[in-house]
Amino acid sequence: MRNISDIIEQHLKSIITESPNGSIEIQRSELADLFQCVPSQINYVINTRFTVQKGYIVESKRGGGGYIRIRKVQIVSKARLQELLTEELIGESITQSVGNAIIERLLEDGLISQREAALMKIATSRNVLMIEPNLRDKLRAAMLKQMIEVILLK
Incomplete structure (x- = not known):
């Protein structure tokens, strides 16, 4: 059986794939509620599964209206x-x-x-x-x- 980190990763990757610009904005707390886990679990997935080496750029804005933006780096050449x-x-x-x-x-x-x-x-x-x-x-x-x-x- 897959663990929660694998499930969250697959969910985020499928959303990124469906996005026309290869980018998504999420709120950590909303995603944690969706998967019934703690927000630190979301942090773990983002920090370990969406790295530059794996072809992603992650930006975050903290605070009340904060978000996390994950963008798949497109291959130019x-x-x-x-x-x-x-x-x-x-x-x-x-x-x-x-x-x-x-x-x-x-x-x-x-x-x-x-x-x-x-x-x-x-x-x-x-x-x-x-x-x-x-x-x-x-x-x-x-x-x-x-x-x-x-x-x-x-």
Whole structure:
């Protein structure tokens, strides 16, 4: 059975998908009431499932009329996406969890298949890269950059 975080994430993603501009504005308290959970559960979902690495921009306004705006980043060009991923998000070093989030984004955007995503995750996992953590994160970054270059510039 899916947990409440998965259900909230799927609900928000379906609303974003249906939105003509790929953006939604929600109120934390209304969403918490809808799912009969505490507002901090909504915060958790937004902070962990709607990150820049996963292709989302989140803005919030606090206070009485406050809202949370979630926007799916649109791919302008494959070259710009490659630049964003390799230079701004991956950098010189990357953890396994952030790397996996980037791979999931490529999968969600239809740029790679389920099989390719699985292969990329395995190749960059700590179970395969069995070296000192600092070097492992640098090697993972270099590998992901090369994989992304091949995928986006094919």
